[in-house]
Amino acid sequence: MANIGILIAMVSFLPTAYGQSQRCTVPELSQCVCIKTEVYCEDIGLTEVPRNIPNTTTALVLDGNAITKIESASFFGLPSLEKLSLRDNKISSIETGAFDWLWSLTALFVDHSTEIDVPTEVLTAITTLTNLTRLDLTNCRISSEDLNLLSGLKSLQHLTLDNNDISYIKPGLFNGFLSLYHLSLRNTSLTAVSANIFDATTILKVLIIFDNPLMCCTMTDYFEWLPNQLPYLVVAGTCHDFNRTTDIRIFNTSHCTFPVDDQWSSWSTPTCSVTCGIGTGLRNRSCDSPPPSDNGKECIGSYTEAINCSLIACPEPYRRRGKYYNFCLFFLLPSS
Structure with missing residues (x-):
C-alpha cells in the first residue's frame, strides 16, 4: 500500500512539474511549448512563422497549422536551429533565401503539406541546405523532374519521398550519396527501380518501395545489383508479373x-x-x-x-x- 501511495504522489506531481518546464517566456510564443532549446507550436492555428524565436533554438516544430507562406526572413537569426518541422500546413509560397539562414539545419520535415502548389520552389529553397541528413517530403506533389534538384544534398542519411508523382528516377541521381542509409519511395508511380540510380555499392540499409506498380521483369539490373548489397540492405516492397504479386526480395528473374x-x-x-x-x-x-x-x-x-x-x-x-x-x-x- 505504501508503494502505491508513493506512485500516486509521483503521478500527481508530474503534470505540474512538466507543465512548468514547458512555459515559453517570449510573448509571441505564449501558445507554444518550450523545453530547454526546443520550441513546439503545434496545432494552434498559426498562419505565419512566429516572430522573436530565441536565437538559441535548436528545434522548431510548427506542425498542424495554417501557415501559407515562408518569408525570406522567417528564420532569420536562428543559426543554431538543427531541426525544423512544417508538417501539415498549407504552404503555397517560399520566398527566395528563406532557408539561407539555417546553417546548422540537419533535419527538415515538410511532409503531409497537401496544399503545397510549388514543389519546385520548395526544392530550390532546400538545395542550400547542404548539411541536411534527414529530409521528409511525403505528399508534396514532387515529380520526376523535380527530383534532380536534390542531387547536391549528398549529406543525406534518411530521405522519404512517399506519395509523390515520381514515375522514374534519373540514372545516377544518388551517386555520391555516401551516407544515405534509408530511402523510402512508397506509393509513387514507379514501374521500375534501376540499380543505375545508385553507385555500384552503397551503405543503404533500408529501401522501402511498397505500393508501386513495379514490373519485376523490367528490373533485371536491380536484381543483379541487389546481392552485392546484402545482407545489410533490407528491401520492403512487391513487384508484379505473370498475373501475380511477388515479394521483391525473392523474385527469380529466370522466369522472365x-x-x-x-x-x-x-x-x-x-x-x-x-x-x-x-x-x-x-x-x-x-x-x-x-x-x-x-x-x-x-x-x-x-x-x-x-x-x-x-x-x-x-x-x-x-x-x-x-x-x-x-x-x-x-x-x-x-x-x-
Whole structure:
C-alpha cells in the first residue's frame, strides 16, 4: 500500500512539474511549448512563422497549422536551429533565401503539406541546405523532374519521398550519396527501380518501395545489383508479373522472357549494271539476324536497295586533229 501511495504522489506531481518546464517566456510564443532549446507550436492555428524565436533554438516544430507562406526572413537569426518541422500546413509560397539562414539545419520535415502548389520552389529553397541528413517530403506533389534538384544534398542519411508523382528516377541521381542509409519511395508511380540510380555499392540499409506498380521483369539490373548489397540492405516492397504479386526480395528473374527484336543482316554485294565507270547496282538483305521472338518487333525498312556502283575507269578515246578515234593497238607480224 505504501508503494502505491508513493506512485500516486509521483503521478500527481508530474503534470505540474512538466507543465512548468514547458512555459515559453517570449510573448509571441505564449501558445507554444518550450523545453530547454526546443520550441513546439503545434496545432494552434498559426498562419505565419512566429516572430522573436530565441536565437538559441535548436528545434522548431510548427506542425498542424495554417501557415501559407515562408518569408525570406522567417528564420532569420536562428543559426543554431538543427531541426525544423512544417508538417501539415498549407504552404503555397517560399520566398527566395528563406532557408539561407539555417546553417546548422540537419533535419527538415515538410511532409503531409497537401496544399503545397510549388514543389519546385520548395526544392530550390532546400538545395542550400547542404548539411541536411534527414529530409521528409511525403505528399508534396514532387515529380520526376523535380527530383534532380536534390542531387547536391549528398549529406543525406534518411530521405522519404512517399506519395509523390515520381514515375522514374534519373540514372545516377544518388551517386555520391555516401551516407544515405534509408530511402523510402512508397506509393509513387514507379514501374521500375534501376540499380543505375545508385553507385555500384552503397551503405543503404533500408529501401522501402511498397505500393508501386513495379514490373519485376523490367528490373533485371536491380536484381543483379541487389546481392552485392546484402545482407545489410533490407528491401520492403512487391513487384508484379505473370498475373501475380511477388515479394521483391525473392523474385527469380529466370522466369522472365524478354522480347527479342529482329535485326537486319548485312547487305549483299551488289551486281553492277556496267563493266566500267559508274552504274547502278542492287543489293539485298534479310531480316533474320536474329529473327524476332517473344513478341519482339520485326525489322523496319526495305529488303532491297539501289545504289551507285563505281568500277574501273573506262578507256579514254584517242583524239587527233579534232576528231575522236578509238585507240587500237596493232601488232605487226614479220613477213615471211
